[in-house]
Amino acid sequence: MTVQQAATRGPAARAAVPVPPGARGPLSRAVVETLTGGPPGPSDALGAVASADPYGEDLQLALHTCFELHYRGFAGVDPDREWDPDLLRLRGAMEAVFLDALRRDADLRDPSDVDGALDELLVEPVDGHGVTHHLQDEGERWHLLEHAAHRSVYHLKEADPHAWVVPRLRGRAKTALVAVQHDEFGGGRPEMIHQGLYADLLDDLGLDASYGGYVDAAPAVTLATVNMMSMFGLRRSLRGALVGHFAAAEITTAPSARRMARALERLGGGPRALRFYTEHIEADAVHEQVLRYDVIGGLLADEPDLAPDVVLGIRATNLLEDRLAGHLLGCWRADRTSLRRPLPGTVGR
Numbered sequence: 001m002t003v004q005q006a007a008t009r010g011p012a013a014r015a016a017v018p019v020p021p022g023a024r025g026p027l028s029r030a031v032v033e034t035l036t037g038g039p040p041g042p043s044d045a046l047g048a049v050a051s052a053d054p055y056g057e058d059l060q061l062a063l064h065t066c067f068e069l070h071y072r073g074f075a076g077v078d079p080d081r082e083w084d085p086d087l088l089r090l091r092g093a094m095e096a097v098f099l100d101a102l103r104r105d106a107d108l109r110d111p112s113d114v115d116g117a118l119d120e121l122l123v124e125p126v127d128g129h130g131v132t133h134h135l136q137d138e139g140e141r142w143h144l145l146e147h148a149a150h151r152s153v154y155h156l157k158e159a160d161p162h163a164w165v166v167p168r169l170r171g172r173a174k175t176a177l178v179a180v181q182h183d184e185f186g187g188g189r190p191e192m193i194h195q196g197l198y199a200d201l202l203d204d205l206g207l208d209a210s211y212g213g214y215v216d217a218a219p220a221v222t223l224a225t226v227n228m229m230s231m232f233g234l235r236r237s238l239r240g241a242l243v244g245h246f247a248a249a250e251i252t253t254a255p256s257a258r259r260m261a262r263a264l265e266r267l268g269g270g271p272r273a274l275r276f277y278t279e280h281i282e283a284d285a286v287h288e289q290v291l292r293y294d295v296i297g298g299l300l301a302d303e304p305d306l307a308p309d310v311v312l313g314i315r316a317t318n319l320l321e322d323r324l325a326g327h328l329l330g331c332w333r334a335d336r337t338s339l340r341r342p343l344p345g346t347v348g349r
Contacts, residue, residue: 017075018212021065025058027094031065034087035077042090049093054101055323059094060220060227066091067230071157072211095231102228106315112307114300117244117314118292121251131325132256134332135263142346143332144267146339148205149214150328154226155198155276156211159184161226164233165242172298173243180250180287180295197276204273207343217339221327225320232313240306243299244313247291254288257281 020036023029030045045062052059068074069082081087110116135144159181169177186193202209215223232242257280264273300307331338337346 016210017072018068018210018215020074020077021061021216023058024061025052025056027052027058027062027090028065031062031087031090034084035065035074035081042084042086046090046093049090049097052094052097054097055220055224057220059097060223063091063094063098063227063231064215064223066094067227067234068212070230070234071160095235098224098227098231102316102319103312106312106319108308108311108315111311114244114296114307114310114314117311118247118251118296121248121314129329130256131328132259132263134329136259136266139263139267139332141267142343143328144263144269145205145207145343145346146332146337147328148202148207149339149343150218150222150324152198152202152207152214153212153218153222154229156195156209156213157226158194158198160195161229161233162242162246165239165246168236168239169243169295169299170302173295173302174298176290176294176298177243177246180246180290183287192279194276194279197272197279200272201269201276204270214339217341217343219327219338219340221320221324225324228316228320238309238313240299240303240309241313241316243291243295244310245317246313247288247296247310248314248317250287250291254281 020032021028023032026048027045030042034042049059066087069077069087073079073082131147135147162177162184163181166174166178166181182188184194186196190196199209202213208214229242229245232238232245257277261274261277261281263269264277296310300310328338337343
């Protein structure tokens with residue numbers, strides 16, 4: 001093991017607070033320079049928001065950086081920046097652009113048909129050709145490693161965005177969601193918290209297990225999937241969308257986790273890498289029913305007017321996951337890296 005590898009593995013690496021990322025344009029530059037004490041201030045970037053690509057590198061990184069202030073923050077950055085009014089104003093403007101794009105581009109036919117949207121999640125194409133199918137059947141090891149790096153942006157904070165919705169629910173919905181979260185956070189066993197299991201997976205595969213270790217390498221298409229969760233979780237008005245997103249993620253996890261376990265077995269993953277996915281196969285099969293009938297059912301019994309937001313959460317999840325899958329498969333089939341820079345030692349160009 002090299003000194004660099006040792007520095008990105010073990011308990012110290014997992015507990016480390018990340019440093020601010022490198023900027024990718026005027027919006028992210030304004031955010032990062034505000035956090036690191038340099039000009040210009042975030043208010044100077046407000047004029048650039050309306051013309052920004054809602055799915056582009058600059059806006060998505062700027063959003064991700066703002067959201068991270070509500071998670072672990074950044075090394076050397078004053079924790080009170082979390083409530084900087086100029087940053088919050090800029091973040092709100094960027095969220096509005098992103099949310100408008102999701103509402104425009106997600107499939108929102110029958111916007112109140114929650115059951116129909118959920119039922120579609122249970123049907124997989126006969127000729128499966130998604131990312132996990134590719135990794136299971138024909139993917140190369142460097143594809144597996146890149147996939148692990150992409151997913152680390154979320155899985156090292158797994159379930160944290162969804163915890164924000166707990167005080168915004170009541171009764172049956174709250175009780176059921178907390179029961180699911182109890183499993184996500186290890187069921188009372190610190191060694192089984194899913195975030196830690198994913199760090200074990202990264203460590204098993206020889207990758208950087210530090211929190212935020214691959215943010216700079218992750219393209220906007222990856223950051224968007226995580227930003228959506230943070231945005232839904234932080235906005236009380238979008239509590240229905242957060243519940244819809246959580247249900248969509250849990251319902252589709254068990255079959256994809258089975259394929260990932262097979263991919264790891266085929267491509268040389270060790271027992272700690274396998275454990276992350278085998279833990280999800282059984283747990284998320286149970287979560288599917290709890291989320292559908294108790295969390296969503298309880299929420300809509302209390303607040304039936306939130307049905308369109310639940311559908312938005314489901315459909316927006318599908319939209320962003322499809323965009324990410326298209327990016328990954330397109331890059332891999334062209335024999336080029338799907339990250340902004342290739343992982344050391346991989347063969348993708």
